[in-house]
Amino acid sequence: MKITFTFFLLFFAFCAKAQRCATSEYSRLHPVTLMRPSGAGVSSTKTAGRDTLNNEVIIIPVVIHILYNTNDQNISDKQVLSQITSLNNDYRRLNTDTVNTPAPFKSIAADTRIVFCLAKVDPEGNYTTGIIRKYTHESNFLSDDAMKFSSSGGDDGWDASRYLNIWVCNLFGRTLGYSTLPGCPAERDGIVIKYNAFGTTGLITAPYNKGRTTTHEIGHWLGLRHLWGDANCGDDGIADTPPQETSNSYCPVFPHLSSCSINSYGDMFMDYMDFTDDACMNMFTQGQKSEMRSLFALGNARNSFLNSSVCDSSNAQGGPLPSTPPKDSITISAPLTITTYPNPFYSDLTVAASDESAVIGKVLKLYNITGKLITSRILQSQKTVLHIGELPSGIYFIKIEGNKSPLVYKLIKQSGVSR
């Protein structure tokens, strides 16, 4: 089996443009019972004691294991953060290239209401940045999970019921990434991404430079399959993704028809679960959203994440002083106060929250006096600095969404330079 698998890797490494994703090959070697909604399948996961709330923003704490053999492979914090930002934009459909979604697919494009944050509490309860760096003697890794174990030159994963483990390393050949499927053994649970296909800045290589390898692999981690079901005109089990003959690569022109297209719109090659270039992808569908979110329902594979509080630094020992008393879990409806300063502002504007755990994952939107949206972003930390010195002077409004009632703040931009 090992020889066959290595042959696969060699084949893809040298005969193809790049192997966008090795999840199919991996899952053939490591089959699992994919847990489905309503408790179908066998769950060995501890339940968190509550079900998903209707359309709540689901927060997934992430730990990044960077395994480096060369300095280049030891990617910067900035590169890691760029990936988290890009993930949140893609999963909340705040990506700037939604305009490229073809009109016939726009109505089914989804904001999944799933967000990601770097863990602030490690498994021992200590403060962490959520980024682990470890030198390895391995110059590269096959898609065989060696990177997931310290005993084979990798780094042991953290508790997979509370953390999404992401290993960033030098995958062999041209393989960009792979993921386990829900229901796999806990010690292997997570995704693996090649260091130069991770994030949107730093040591990244076009056309895989918009963080979509990670968006795609987390799609698998949340139970999604490739659009073509890894078979000729196969099925991914999602009702609103059209059938397509096989994978697409590069960036086709819309519409791209295949032998099994059911209408003139053809393939949904801009979906994150195809193999097209990063710049070509821009959407998940409503059906994919439902499939991913169903995994968080009571009794299903990712339910325990609803109770994971490891992005709340107030639960950590040895970290920055908590701004509020420790809490049992992330409560997205917690009372929240926002301070904006300076006001009036000149160039940079700081938006600070009273409670880090309550603000991460919420959406900040900046509007001008006419109600035009200037910018929006997912808040990643307690304090966010907006660099908006180029804006004309006048009155602006900041809106923080995700509360029972949105928080709105009035701001005044003045010309000149603040010191």
Ligand SMILES: [Zn+2]
């Ligand atoms: Zn894939």
